[in-house]
Amino acid sequence: MELYELTCHELLSKINEEKTSSQQIIRSLKDRIELTESKVNAYVRLNINDFTCEHTHNANSALSLQGIPASIKDNICTEGINTECCSRILGGFKPPYDATVIQKLKDAGASIIKTKTNMDEFAFGSSTENSCFGPTHNPWQQDCVPGGSSGGSAAAVAADEAVFALGSDTGGSIRQPAAFCGIVGLKPTYGSVSRYGLIAFASSLDQIGPLTKDVRDCALVMNVISGYDSKDSTSVNRIVPDYTQALINDVTGIRIGIPQEYFIEGIDPEVKEIVEAAIAKLTLLGAIHKPVSLPHTEYAVPVYYLIATAEASSNLARYDGVQYGFRSCQSRQSLLDMYKKTRGEGFGEEAKRRILLGTFALSHGYYDAYYLRALKVRTRIKEDFDAVFKDFDCIITPTTPTPAFGIGEKSKNPLQMYLSDIFTISPNLAGIPAISIPCGFTKKGLPVGLQILAQTFNEEMLFKVAYTFEQNTPWHLKKPKL
C-alpha cells in the first residue's frame, strides 16, 4: 500500500511506530496528485512545485493528528493563504486570520495544505460546476459530477489526493458529495463546530464537517474540530465527548426509523434497492427498524431556498469592491456604478440568482409571506424529528435520490439541481447531525450513500451505527481506478 492510500488512523500508527513521517506522507500525496489531479481537478490554484503544508507540532497526544495533512475547502479561512470561495469576487483574498477549526487542527499537529479544494461558488450548488476554476470530476466516473458544494474535498479524499478534508454543509454540501464519491461525510449538530472563519452562505444552517475515508477518521477529526468557541455566539458550550469511544461494532436493539416520505417516486430504483439492502443488513446485525413519518418533508426544499437565499443575500452584501477582493476596473463613474459593475462581473450566475431570490424574499411586503412563513415551517420540520426521536435512536434514508449525475446534465436546470439535495436539507433546517457513508455501488459502478440522522448532539449514535455497518461491509475499502 502506498502512503496516500491510507487513512488518518493508519498513518498515525505508522508515524507512532516511526515507520513514516509527515514529510514522507506529503511527498506521497504530491506524487499521487501529480498522477491523477488532471483527471479530477479537486484542488484550485494548484502549483505542484509549490505543493506544501503548514507544519505544526504539538505533543498533546489525546487530540493528535500529528503529521497528518489536511485538505481545506476554499471557503474556510486560512491565515495568509488564499481563501476565495471559488469566486472571482474574492480573487486574491488572503485572510489575516485562521478559522477556529484551522487553529484547532494546527493545535492537534495537523499540517494544513496550502492549496484549497474546489467548490461551487460560495457553496451555491450541488455539483461543483459553479466554480470559477472549472468543475471537479467524479473520481469513479470522470464524466460525472462529484456532487457539491464540497465536491473538491470529496473527490480529493476519494481519489487518494487527500488523507482527509474539511467541507461545509448548508443543505447537504458535505453528505451529497460524500455519497457521490463513496466516502464518509458528516454534518455535525448546528453549534457543535465553530463557524468562525467559515465564509458564510446561510449562517443559521452552515456547519463545518469532515470528509474522510472511513468512520474512525471521521470521529478522530471531530474530536479535534468540535467544541465551544467564544468567537461564535451560535456555538454551544458543552463538553465534547471522545467520539472514538462510540466506535462500537454493535447495533443490537438500536431502533431505526425509516421515513416513508424519503422513499418517494422519482428515487432511482437502484439507489432504493441498495439502501433497502443496507437497512436489511443492519437488521441482520441486531437493529430494529420501523416505518416512521416526517410529514413536513415536502416543504423542506422551498423552506430551505427561502431561508438560505435570504441569509445569503445579506451575507454576500459585503462583497462590494470597497475593502478586499475584486473591484471592477470599469467602475469610475459613481459609487453605485462601482457596486453594480463589481458585483455584476464578480459573481457567477448561481450566486446572482440566489442573491436576487433572497433579496426578494426579504423585501417589504413579502417578508411575512415568505421568510417569516418559512421560519414557521422550519419549526414544524424540527418538531417532526423531535417526535420520531422520542421512540427511535436514529433515522435512515438514502443520502441522495440518484447516484452522481453527468457533468452539464443539470446545470441548465436549477430546479432539477436543487432536488438533488431533497434528502439532505431537512437535517440542516432541524439542526440535527447527519452522516453519509458508502453502502453500495450501482451497476455502472457509481457509489451510493446511506444517510443516518440522530437527535441534536447525538453524533455518537451516528458513529456507532455507521461504524457497525462499515465493519460488516466492504464498501469503504473500494477505490476508484484513476
Place this chain on the structure above:
Amino acid sequence: MEYESVIGLEVHVHVKTATKAFCGCSTQFGNQANSQVCPVCLGFPGTLPVLNSKFLDSAIKVGLALNCTIQEFTKFDRKNYFYPDLPKNYQISQYDLPLALHGFIEINTNAASKRINILRVHMEEDAGKLMHKDELSLVDFNRTGMPLLEIVSEPDLHSPQEAYDYLTILKSIIQYLDVSDCDMEKGSLRCDANISLRQIGEQRLGTKAELKNLNSFKAVKDSLTFEIKRQAEILGRGEKIIQETRLWDAKELKTVSMRSKEEAKDYRYFPEPDLTPFLITKEKIDKIRTTIPELPKEKALRLIREYGLTEYDAGILVLDRKDADYAENCLMSYAPADKKPIANWLIGPLLSEAHSLNCGICETGVSPAHLIELISFVEKQQISHLTAKSVLSEMVKSKKTASLIIKEKDLIQISDTESLQGIIEEILNANQKSVQDYKAGKENACMFLVGQVMKKTGSRANPKVVGELLKRRLSDA
C-alpha cells in the same frame, strides 16, 4: 389658521464601553484613522459578532432609568443597505423586539411637570466615518461597531423648547448613569427629529418631515422653529406637506430636502442569524436596577426637602451630576440652617464664573470649603457682596483662597465707627449742598454721601455702617 406642532425625537447615544459592541477593538475617540479595527468590525469574510455584555448591561440600565419595561426576550436584526461606511453592508440593530419599551421622562414646562413618553430603546452598532477629499472618498472605520443606543420618543413634544428641554433632561439622566459622555461634538449624542403640524383640536397626525444633521441642541431647536414656519406656510396656502427627510443647514439656517418617502430605502430587516435571540432574567434586571444612582429628578426633590431650595434652584443645580454633587457638598458644609445664601452663590456668581470658563460649577477650581470661607467674609460683614464677587473671580483666576486675596489687597471693610466718623466729617464738610438737600427731605442725598465715603475708602467701608452713622449724624445736626 392655528396649528399645533407634533414632535418626536430619535436620539442616538454612544455607550461608554472599553471595547466595541461586537468585537474587542478599543472605543477611544480621536485616535489615528483606522487604528482601532479588526477583521470582525471590518466585516471580513468568515468573521462573527459576539455581544459585549457591558453594552447590554448599560442598555438595560438606560432602559430602567427611562422607566421602560425591559423585554425578557430580545434579539438582534440586520438592517440591510449599501454604503461604504458600513463594511458588511448591513447594520446589526434591533427591529421588532427591542430591548426596552414604553418608558417616559418628565420635563418642566411653564413651571408644571410634563410627561414625555418613550416608545423604545434599542441597541445597535455605529457605522464608520466618510471623509471626502477632492475626487477621493476615504473611510475611517474606528467608529464602526461602536455600541449605540437609539432612544425613540413618542410624538409628545409640542414646541421646539419642549424638544430642547427633553434633550436636556435625557442627556442629564444618561450622564448620571455614567454610560455615555453625551458629547454632541464627539458624536456621542446625535439626534433626528420628526415634525408635523395639525390644526388645534385635530387628533390625527399630519404628514411629517424627518430632520437630520442636527449637530447641537440649539440646531434641534432652530431647525424645528424653521420647519414649523415652513410647514405652516405650506398648509396656510392650502397645499400639502410632502413626507420627506430634510437636512438642517446650520449656516443658511434652513432645512433642505434630502429624499422623499418614495426614495426611502427598504432595509429588508431580518433576524441576525449570527447572534441567537436571548433571555434577560429578572435577577439580572434587578441586579442592574440596584446600580442606578439617584437621578436628577429625585435629587432635586431631595435638595428641596433637605435644604429648603426652591424648585428653580434645585432644577438648575442637579442637571449635571458632578455639579450636583459639588452643590450638595457645599450645602452640607455650609453651617447655617438657612441655605438660601449659599444656593444664591452657587447659581449666581459661581455659575456665571463657570459659564465664562465654559465648564461646570465643580470645575472652576473653587472648593466648597473655599467658597464657604468667602461667603463667611460677607456674612461677618468684613467685605461687601460686590467685593466678594470680584474676590471670587480672582479665586478662579489665581487659585488663591479668599482670605489670601483679601489680605493681599487689604479688602477688609472698615466697620469701626471711630475711623469712619473722621471720614464722614470730611465728606460732610466737602458736600454741604447734599447735607442741605437731605435736610430738605431728599433721601437720595444720603445715598450720594454714602457713595462718597465708599469712594474715599476704596470701597472698603461697610456701606451699612456708613449709612447708619450718616443718618445719625445728619439728624443730630
